[in-house]
Amino acid sequence: MASPKQLPKTAQIRLVSSHDEVYEPCDDSFALVDALLADRTNLLEHHPAFCMEIGCGSGYVITSLALILGVEGNGVNYIATDINPHAVKVTHETMEAHGVNAELIMTDIASGLEKRLAGLVDVMVVNPPYVPTPEDEVGSEGITSSWAGGENGRSVIDRILLVADTLLSEKGWLYMVTLQANNPSEICHEMRKKGYASKIVVQRSTEEESLLIIKFWRDLDIEINGQSTSGFMGSLLSQIPMLSYLSGNNSENKC
Numbered sequence: 001m002a003s004p005k006q007l008p009k010t011a012q013i014r015l016v017s018s019h020d021e022v023y024e025p026c027d028d029s030f031a032l033v034d035a036l037l038a039d040r041t042n043l044l045e046h047h048p049a050f051c052m053e054i055g056c057g058s059g060y061v062i063t064s065l066a067l068i069l070g071v072e073g074n075g076v077n078y079i080a081t082d083i084n085p086h087a088v089k090v091t092h093e094t095m096e097a098h099g100v101n102a103e104l105i106m107t108d109i110a111s112g113l114e115k116r117l118a119g120l121v122d123v124m125v126v127n128p129p130y131v132p133t134p135e136d137e138v139g140s141e142g143i144t145s146s147w148a149g150g151e152n153g154r155s156v157i158d159r160i161l162l163v164a165d166t167l168l169s170e171k172g173w174l175y176m177v178t179l180q181a182n183n184p185s186e187i188c189h190e191m192r193k194k195g196y197a198s199k200i201v202v203q204r205s206t207e208e209e210s211l212l213i214i215k216f217w218r219d220l221d222i223e224i225n226g227q228s229t230s231g232f233m234g235s236l237l238s239q240i241p242m243l244s245y246l247s248g249n250n251s252e253n254k255c
């Protein structure tokens, strides 16, 4: 595992192949990796066993995550999916070039994996198709499916959030790119109803869009259906500084 003093060389990621129909890393991909770098100390202390990317594109983000966590000998399992078969191939080549082993699957979100991965994913990263478009562009063939997000850009996002709730482990973290147009506060509100706290890790405005990278984690003190989920675990967490951060007591940048 990389020592916290050694900075991972995510800027040196080599994309050894490309394809006209595969999303090239862009401001949103860079903002997501910057969020992972900003949270690097917590990620290293988190010791994830399973990391997953939904919509891996070129593989830039999941390879960066692997470099942040330290590629060699840390026993982390990486899984990435994309609906675009060319993206799966390019991701395979990117990860292989950096010595990262991963299971790469062409599928819609995580279709066919829910049973096997339920409750196992400790870190999930997602840069979804978030651009508001006509609904019939969502999931269309080729590069359009990289950005076409349907009404308010939420069609794929909302489906991913449902799947994330199934796949994330008890200590699971989700980092997701959103746009102001996606109504991120409503997303956080919906996730809160499922028991997740959230915070904005990176906020960035480009000429074209206003991006937010939001981190979600299960908050044992949040009431779901009027019932607190904390009990014994909640009182235990409040006594441990690192875990009480996870329990949502850190109100900085709350979404």
Ligand SMILES: C[S@@+](CC[C@H](N)C(=O)[O-])C[C@H]1O[C@@H](n2cnc3c(N)ncnc32)[C@H](O)[C@@H]1O
Pocket: 023, 024, 025, 026, 028, 029, 032, 054, 055, 056, 057, 058, 059, 060, 061, 081, 082, 083, 084, 087, 107, 108, 109, 110, 127, 128, 129, 139, 145, 146, 147, 156
């Ligand atoms: C904005 S691109 C992000 C690519 C890459 N993660 C990055 O940040 O550079 C969105 C990716 O999600 C994939 N995608 C779109 N809809 C999907 C779905 N329903 N299931 C899985 N992947 C999907 C696209 O093919 C594309 O590769």
